[in-house]
Amino acid sequence: MTPQNLTQSVRAALEADGRVNLARHPLRIEATNDGAVVLEGDVSDVAARKSALSAAARVPGVRGIVDRLRIAVVTPRGDAEIRDSLVKLIEQESELSNCTLRVCVEGRVEPVHDAGPEGSGEVEAEIKSGVITLNGQVLSLTHKRMLGVLAWWAPGCRDVINGIAVVPEEEDTDDEIVDAVRLALEMDPMLKAETISVQCRDAVVTLEGDVRTEAGRHQAELDAWYVFGIERVVNGLRLRD
Incomplete structure (x- = not known):
């Protein structure tokens, strides 16, 4: 051809x-x-x-x-603004408080949080032209996926490259993906996660249940797509009567 x-x-x-x-x-x-x-x-x-x-x-x-x-973003933001939003999002999650965090903008690495030698991970986030690249290592796939979702949520983000390693290496499964998607839905203040069921087979996620608005239906699907390792999302959510 x-x-x-x-x-x-x-x-x-x-x-x-x-x-x-x-x-x-x-x-x-x-x-x-x-x-x-x-x-x-x-x-x-x-x-x-x-x-x-x-x-x-x-x-x-x-x-x-x-x-x-x-x-495509409606309101473009500078890398420094994206950095500030990302740091705020990460700092709000208590499960990530034991991770050392550094950010890099315009080639300058800035320490944000030092968890010390007993910390459960070390992450560096580089922001360049709206693209957030995550590197470092954490203890679980859940932490890696949570950080990726938060990066996608940062206003102005145009792409996320999640290169965080899980040490020790952890086997990925459909159940792990289900747990990560549920966590993303629970973290999203726009949604009532208890009304949404999540299933996964061969990395294809299916959402079922009901939501109040079309915007909520779309946001739930995006939250699932944001989870690292997803192949496809089937949105079976209905609008609540």
């Missing part, structure tokens, strides 16, 4: 995906001779971003994805 034909096939796959709106958010799609495909541009939210990557990867002939997708 020629690069031009592969590009056309990927574009067709994205146009067929209900979460990707190329009319509203046009993307640069370019295939190379070795089967790699470049996706570049803004998308509406994390669901559209991950759906675009998955749809492109499923196209026959695609051997790799060069991911240059970013989330």
Whole structure:
């Protein structure tokens, strides 16, 4: 297949995906001779971003994805503002109080919290052009996923790269994902998590139950997508009568 034909096939796959709106958010799609495909541009939210990557990867002939997708934000914010919001979000979570935290903006690393030698983790968050990159190590997948969700919640965030290691290494399971999604829903002040049930099979999360508003229905789905390791989210939430 020629690069031009592969590009056309990927574009067709994205146009067929209900979460990707190329009319509203046009993307640069370019295939190379070795089967790699470049996706570049803004998308509406994390669901559209991950759906675009998955749809492109499923196209026959695609051997790799060069991911240059970013989330479109209504009100752009500077990296320093994003840093301040992220720090505030992390400091509000008592489960993370025993982690050492540093942030890096414009190449300057700033200590935020030192948990000392008995701490349960060490995390550095770098913010560059709205992209938050998390590195370091924590004791559990739950902590890694919680930090990733909080990063996505920071106003102005355009992407999260979660490179935090879990030490000692922990096996991931569907039950672990369910626990992490439930925790994300419980942390979200917009939602009543007790009215939402979460199931997961092969990293595909299904949400069922009821919420009061369409905005709440959408937010619950986004919270699930924010959890590290999710392949797909099926939103079966209903609006409460």
